[in-house]
Amino acid sequence: MIELKNLSKHYGSFAALDDVSCLIKKGEIIGFVGPNGAGKTTAMKIITTFTAPTSGTAIIGGHDVLEDPHEVRKMIGYLPETVPLYSDMLVSEYLQFIGEARHLNGTLSKRLDWVIEACGLENVMKKKIGILSKGYKQRTCLAQALIHDPDVLILDEPTSGLDPHQIIGIRKLIRELAHDKTIIFSTHILSEVATISDRILVINKGKLVADGTFDQLQARLADRRTIALSVKASKKEFDSKIKAIKDIDEIQSTESAGRGVISCQLFYNPSKDILPELNQVIRDAGWDILELHPEKMSLEASFIMLTEGGSDHVEGGIA
């Protein structure tokens, strides 16, 4: 349904997207994850034909975004991150305008009734968009993306700024819509990706760093273990001695939390056992141990690992 072919987008020397390729099947719900500025929005702008890629292209339902943008636009419903609304218009006027602009002549009133109910807009139809709360604005804009019953839905952070009730509502709606639509949504809330998406794409610094189901992603990340350690030591001594242990891949969030206490997370490969050497180092140095235990990798931690420490150790993804 959606194919990204070596998609790159450069703004001057900055690469917002760098050679991203992937294939998304019809009916899939794709969760698009990555830190701010990773390129999620840029990819979405290209898929929706708003921005042209620097090189490569995207093919949506057989239509190339560069050669046949008109056909692509017909198939896509797009909820941009900025929630574009004309603040001076009434909600009803706005949806009417979008419906007309999408050429829904005969079916417009039926579709309007449907989106109003699906997005829960009954009470605000005669209100000015400018005075609506963030949640209602978000839903009005979602209604705009759904009004023409598109095959492909591109939702850029659809749940940002909503209260928990509304978030659950939107997630339910996405699930329901997924029967006959291909949906790509981006988010920062990782539990959200886990609950509603069929497949997760992790993007960082313009590159696709991981691609797979939630379980695959977890399994992949399980090959790194973490030890949480807090000791009383001087920072300088601690740094030099811990870094000397070869099997530790990475040391994170090392901090001096007053009174000479240092807390950190040590990442290492499960095939190697760093504990004996670590124990030896601590004993030799005579540090007081305040905390030492293995940590389970949370979803958030996996995300941070995939996207923060550079993409080198996860290069290749699972795909």
Place this chain on the structure above:
Amino acid sequence: MKDIMIIFRREFNAYFYSPIAYVFSVIFILLNCGLYMFHFFFFGNADMREFFSTLPIVLALIFIPAISMRLWSEEKKLGTIQLLLTLPMKVEHVVLGKYFASVAFYLIALAGTLTIPIVLMFLGHPDFGPIFGGYFGSILLGAFFLAVGIFISAFFDDQIVSLIITSLACGFLALIGWRYVPMVIDGWLPGLGEFLYSYVGVSRHLNDIERGVIDLKSIIYFLSFTGLFLTLNIKYLDGRKY
């Protein structure tokens, strides 16, 4: 064609959502009629030459930029440009719909000044040739300046910046038609001032039309420049390089 109408309707109504439309039309009419009436009572001529001679500058510096500044700048600021340019419509239809809405709004404001010829009709025997020519020229001039304005507003997401740049651009076009401005330019670079005056400047063509001489050359001048800026606007937005 239907797409142009859909955009036109939204855009035209948008002028009346906020008080800015009313404020500007009132100021426009007061300013123009006021400037003219001062002259009218002083000399007592039943013609509108003075009205049409001050109009280009008023249009160029304040009124046209005020109408055109929001056309794209507001869409960029609100982010609705993402919406508009991902609708299944041709960019040229969106641009034309917006452009015609601004022209229609201008025509309404201009129609507000029709009280002057009506008053003249009661007070004297004006020659309607130049008055008709004057209005015709003003329509062409406004349409041209609005095309410049919509083109400029696509570059900025701040309406005030669009307003100032449009004001400078249109002001330049209006001023190089005044005899002494090209003369000054000629002093720096001989030939340039004369060239600008005869080919680019607005006033020469406008003066012909306002004398009642509706010359095809002048009409082509206005229409081709209008078309040029609209085309540039379409090309810029269609390039999707931002």
